[in-house]
Amino acid sequence: MDTLEIKGKWNELKGRIKQQYADLTDDDLLYEEGQEDRLIGKLQQKLGKSRDEIIKLLKSA
Numbered sequence: 001m002d003t004l005e006i007k008g009k010w011n012e013l014k015g016r017i018k019q020q021y022a023d024l025t026d027d028d029l030l031y032e033e034g035q036e037d038r039l040i041g042k043l044q045q046k047l048g049k050s051r052d053e054i055i056k057l058l059k060s061a
Contacts, residue, residue: 016061021047
């Protein structure tokens, strides 16, 4: 996953993901530069999806 790809569009992506998964909170979607693995891990736990599924979700949102 490209860090710049997330960084540049994060607010837009976050809004789309929250629409799809209303139970996610802002804390679940907290993105800090260089902490992509932490974000992916949180989403994996909350959504019960694999790492690949989460990456696909982030890229398609």
